[in-house]
Amino acid sequence: GISSCGVIEPISGTVVAAAPAIPGWQGVALGAIFREKYSLPVSIDNDANCALIGERWKGSSDLSSQGIVMMLTLGTGLGGAMMVDGCLIRGHHQLTGHFGMAKLWDHVAGKLVPVEWLVSGSGLRNIYLHHTNAAGTAVEDGEAVMKLVAAGDMLADEALDLWVDQLALQLHNLYWAIDPDLVLIGGGVVNAKAMWWPRLNTKLAALGVRIPLAPAALGNDAGIFGAAKLLWDQLSE
Numbered sequence: 001g002i003s004s005c006g007v008i009e010p011i012s013g014t015v016v017a018a019a020p021a022i023p024g025w026q027g028v029a030l031g032a033i034f035r036e037k038y039s040l041p042v043s044i045d046n047d048a049n050c051a052l053i054g055e056r057w058k059g060s061s062d063l064s065s066q067g068i069v070m071m072l073t074l075g076t077g078l079g080g081a082m083m084v085d086g087c088l089i090r091g092h093h094q095l096t097g098h099f100g101m102a103k104l105w106d107h108v109a110g111k112l113v114p115v116e117w118l119v120s121g122s123g124l125r126n127i128y129l130h131h132t133n134a135a136g137t138a139v140e141d142g143e144a145v146m147k148l149v150a151a152g153d154m155l156a157d158e159a160l161d162l163w164v165d166q167l168a169l170q171l172h173n174l175y176w177a178i179d180p181d182l183v184l185i186g187g188g189v190v191n192a193k194a195m196w197w198p199r200l201n202t203k204l205a206a207l208g209v210r211i212p213l214a215p216a217a218l219g220n221d222a223g224i225f226g227a228a229k230l231l232w233d234q235l236s237e
Contacts, residue, residue: 001043001227003050004030005079007094013044016094019077019101019116043231047223048072048079048097049088051186051216054225056083059217067181070174071216072099074167074187076141078116078123082178099170118166121189127166128159146192164196168203175209186216 006018006025013031034042045053052071066085073079078100082089089096100116108130117123121142128145132155139145148156174180185193193215204211216222 001229001231002030002034002045003047003223003227004044005047005077007098008044008046008049009094010043010045010090013042019114021076041231041235043227043234045227045230046079046081046094046097048081049090050224050226050230051079051218051222052081052083052184052226053088053229054218054222054227055184055186055216056086057229058225059222068178069182069184070097070178070180071184071186073216074119074185074189075121075220078120079187082180099174104166115170118163119170121187123166124160124163124189127163128156131155131159131162142189143192146189146195149195150192160196161199164199164203168200168207168209171200171204171211171213172207172209175211180211182212182214184214184216186219186222188220190215190219 006015015028018025069083080097080099102115106113124142
């Protein structure tokens, strides 16, 4: 069972599209490679899809099988997935849930950028570098910014607040576009949720967004559980 980034065609296990973060990933026939190498059944899906499947299977005990449940994974990029009445929604081109590929206007850069350019762990770093005019510093990722916030760095704290603004805006848009019953938030950024979760709730209330939010229970292991569940279901069938 394999949980992979990118747009995955689940029958063949081919990466049909991918962000440029992994050069050459698009077009890789993962399913064929692993089937040939190990002579075993292989099940492959997008990592956010796997994470939501894993959460429903072995994670949040209050994750109802009814209604619309969405998941956002905030890591290097912004992934997402959606279930309706317990069934994963993929879309005609396997694109459902790829919220990070939507576009927004970055007023600092003066251009359209993918949502994940600002709303992700890497997005927090990008906002910090813009906010401080500190391009070229040793701040490599969102975790480094969180450490600066914990150490009392005011500029990092202001950048975190701007990042939460962007996250709240995207949740506002999902609220009006989809009206989900529950949104789970996972990915590495959730490990530092004590620093930003209360701010997010405050900003969502100010926007009039009434979405039940919950942190993913399985953390970064959610995709592992989901990949196992997909393979289990495949073998059971």
